[in-house]
Amino acid sequence: MLKFTHLMVGIANSSSADLQPYRDTHSVINVVEAFSQLQLSLWTWPPVKIITEPRIYLLKRRFTDG
Numbered sequence: 001m002l003k004f005t006h007l008m009v010g011i012a013n014s015s016s017a018d019l020q021p022y023r024d025t026h027s028v029i030n031v032v033e034a035f036s037q038l039q040l041s042l043w044t045w046p047p048v049k050i051i052t053e054p055r056i057y058l059l060k061r062r063f064t065d066g
Contacts, residue, residue: 007059026059
């Protein structure tokens, strides 16, 4: 993975455990949110709310001296 300067990593859920292998070598430069669920409420307008969660992370490799 250290051959690449940028990585796009997709995760299945919101846990940070999926990003642990990249914690020391990469930094997050952008997060893309995606559909998670619908929320219905008859007391608000609009009655349907789309819930999103972070699903794709764009990572940039940290350069170290050495």
